Amino acid sequence: MEALQHTLKESFGIVFDDLSLLETAFTHTSYANEHRLLKISHNERLEFLGDAVLQLLISQYLYLKYPTKTEGDMSKLRSMIVREESLAGFSKDCGFDQYIKLGKGEEKSGGRTRETILGDLFEAFLGALLLDKDVDAVQTFLDQVMIPKVETGSYEQVKDYKTQLQELLQTKGEVTIVYTVVNEEGPAHAKQFEVEVTADGQSLSKGQGRSKKMAEQAAAKKALEQLT
Amino acid sequence: MEALQHTLKESFGIVFDDLSLLETAFTHTSYANEHRLLKISHNERLEFLGDAVLQLLISQYLYLKYPTKTEGDMSKLRSMIVREESLAGFSKDCGFDQYIKLGKGEEKSGGRTRETILGDLFEAFLGALLLDKDVDAVQTFLDQVMIPKVETGSYEQVKDYKTQLQELLQTKGEVTIVYTVVNEEGPAHAKQFEVEVTADGQSLSKGQGRSKKMAEQAAAKKALEQLT
Numbered sequence: 001m002e003a004l005q006h007t008l009k010e011s012f013g014i015v016f017d018d019l020s021l022l023e024t025a026f027t028h029t030s031y032a033n034e035h036r037l038l039k040i041s042h043n044e045r046l047e048f049l050g051d052a053v054l055q056l057l058i059s060q061y062l063y064l065k066y067p068t069k070t071e072g073d074m075s076k077l078r079s080m081i082v083r084e085e086s087l088a089g090f091s092k093d094c095g096f097d098q099y100i101k102l103g104k105g106e107e108k109s110g111g112r113t114r115e116t117i118l119g120d121l122f123e124a125f126l127g128a129l130l131l132d133k134d135v136d137a138v139q140t141f142l143d144q145v146m147i148p149k150v151e152t153g154s155y156e157q158v159k160d161y162k163t164q165l166q167e168l169l170q171t172k173g174e175v176t177i178v179y180t181v182v183n184e185e186g187p188a189h190a191k192q193f194e195v196e197v198t199a200d201g202q203s204l205s206k207g208q209g210r211s212k213k214m215a216e217q218a219a220a221k222k223a224l225e226q227l228t
Numbered sequence: 229m230e231a232l233q234h235t236l237k238e239s240f241g242i243v244f245d246d247l248s249l250l251e252t253a254f255t256h257t258s259y260a261n262e263h264r265l266l267k268i269s270h271n272e273r274l275e276f277l278g279d280a281v282l283q284l285l286i287s288q289y290l291y292l293k294y295p296t297k298t299e300g301d302m303s304k305l306r307s308m309i310v311r312e313e314s315l316a317g318f319s320k321d322c323g324f325d326q327y328i329k330l331g332k333g334e335e336k337s338g339g340r341t342r343e344t345i346l347g348d349l350f351e352a353f354l355g356a357l358l359l360d361k362d363v364d365a366v367q368t369f370l371d372q373v374m375i376p377k378v379e380t381g382s383y384e385q386v387k388d389y390k391t392q393l394q395e396l397l398q399t400k401g402e403v404t405i406v407y408t409v410v411n412e413e414g415p416a417h418a419k420q421f422e423v424e425v426t427a428d429g430q431s432l433s434k435g436q437g438r439s440k441k442m443a444e445q446a447a448a449k450k451a452l453e454q455l456t
Contacts, residue, residue: 045297048291055280056280059277063359071272135363
């Protein structure tokens with residue numbers, strides 16, 4: 001905790017008044033469950049709050065930055081910016097992954113690098129910061145950490161691969177694209193899916209991922225690489 | 229607009245600096261579409277922003293009020309509090325329905341009392357208030373308008389009727405409950421659905437509503453009334 005406090009102060013000028021909030025934000029359910037008798041709080045409730053403050057600040061940012069985008073376009077862009085994979089990256093950029101407390105099983109199975117855990121951690125931290133300070137403090141932190149990346153426009157370029165593949169294939173006329181799970185393995189907390197994508201029944205590629213959705217995206221990405 | 233400004237000042241102590249924001253919040257797309265050449269802004273972008281600030285403030289309220297609720301329970305409660313029907317009610321409570329600018333067609337077909345329009349209007353107003361003032365001003369307004377109703381606990385008691393019906397019927401053992409649309413009428417913008425609910429093939433009741441979901445709830449509600 002002291003190393004974390006030091007990092008927050010040095011890198012972001014953040015000093016928590018209520019250290020128990022910070023402690024809770026960096027405690028994963030798996031750790032709290034292993035120490036049930038101590039009644040330690042975990043970060044799921046803070047994540048709920050952090051998700052909401054993040055949604056608001058990104059919405060406001062998009063509203064002001066893009067005066068002509070429709071609410072539908074803003075909504076799409078927002079969901080790309082705040083998606084788990086993206087938030088997990090910010091958690092790592094901030095070095096948060098070093099400080100999260102995990103249960104032993106979770107630690108062994110690679111929880112420290114798992115995107116869900118790191119994405120949730122980022123949101124929980126924002127929730128703790130909101131409660132300890134205010135919305136402006138969260139804004140200042142996001143201005144340091146997230147907004148510079150958003151400003152590069154990298155999120156706008158990221159179109160999801162399934163859409164890209166569909167658009168590419170349809171230029172040659174009607175085509176039926178089907179994604180099928182062809183393999184599924186590993187224990188519940190570390191499932192791995194394999195998905196095959198076909199166009200008019202012809203196999204294009206296969207992709208792997210932690211969820212069906214991610215495996216589909218991976219398969220579409222590979223198909224795009226092969227086709228272009 | 230002057231009557232609206234008067235109402236806002238007298239009832240809530242709110243004076244807008246940027247009147248164009250207020251104007252936009254109270255302009256429905258149907259009105260903007262009818263006056264396309266004037267390039268009038270409508271309230272959909274503000275609604276996007278207002279929805280986000282509402283979610284945050286209700287999340288924070290729930291977090292602080294219920295220290296032991298899980299994020300799942302908070303999330304359910306939040307969605308009941310911020311649902312369209314509820315927001316439309318607040319719009320009416322504030323007298324906002326008198327001031328929204330609608331297109332002629334929308335006005336004729338009863339748009340001024342439509343829940344989607346009034347719910348969106350409430351959110352758009354919150355978005356305008358956020359931009360004209362800050363999060364605290366929105367909080368103060370919600371403390372006057374929404375929170376007293378939330379405090380009555382009425383949202384917690386509202387369990388959805390389909391769940392209640394299922395719980396009631398299952399006390400007597402396994403039962404198969406089916407909802408079927410038996411009638412659907414009216415033009416696209418004013419559809420009316422009729423749904424019949426059956427338990428193990430035996431008809432219990434019928435309900436009407438503007439959407440399938442609402443008709444299902446109405447049918448379940450009626451069945452509950454008959455059974456209890």
